Amino acid sequence: MRRHATAVWNGTIKEGKGNITTQSTVLNQTQYSFSSRFEDGVGTNPEELLAAAHAGCFTMKLSLDLTQAGFTPETLETKSVVSLENGKITKSELTLTAKVPGISEEQFQQIAKGAEETCPVSGAFSFEITLNATLQN
Numbered sequence: 001m002r003r004h005a006t007a008v009w010n011g012t013i014k015e016g017k018g019n020i021t022t023q024s025t026v027l028n029q030t031q032y033s034f035s036s037r038f039e040d041g042v043g044t045n046p047e048e049l050l051a052a053a054h055a056g057c058f059t060m061k062l063s064l065d066l067t068q069a070g071f072t073p074e075t076l077e078t079k080s081v082v083s084l085e086n087g088k089i090t091k092s093e094l095t096l097t098a099k100v101p102g103i104s105e106e107q108f109q110q111i112a113k114g115a116e117e118t119c120p121v122s123g124a125f126s127f128e129i130t131l132n133a134t135l136q137n
Contacts, residue, residue, distance in 0.1 A: 004023045054121045079095045099135075
């Protein structure tokens with residue numbers, strides 16, 4: 001499988017602007033800029049896109065692993081916070097809240113940790129990944 005996205009940038013780093021389009025067109029000339037990356041400007045940024053990819057991949061992998069272990073997840077909600085420090089992406093912090101009937105806390109933590117370690121996006125990252133997983137009743 002191969003997927004693609006295209007980024008276009010016009011102008012200088014601070015005054016310029018760009019847009020990103022994904023193969024699916026879910027992002028279709030979605031704007032990004034210096035202010036959307038380093039301030040609170042309108043638009044997306046690479047770190048936000050990495051966070052979305054990591055949260056989505058991990059959550060799907062966890063669903064697969066839980067299903068293969070005989071559990072049916074009712075709800076899996078994951079937030080990823082990607083940190084950019086001194087010009088380098090340093091961390092993705094995953095925070096998971098899950099409702100999985102019939103699973104013990106120990107089983108849940110073990111399966112969640114395994115999914116964090118084996119989801120394809122986690123494998124693509126060379127920076128620190130943390131997971132805080134909460135099982136709700």
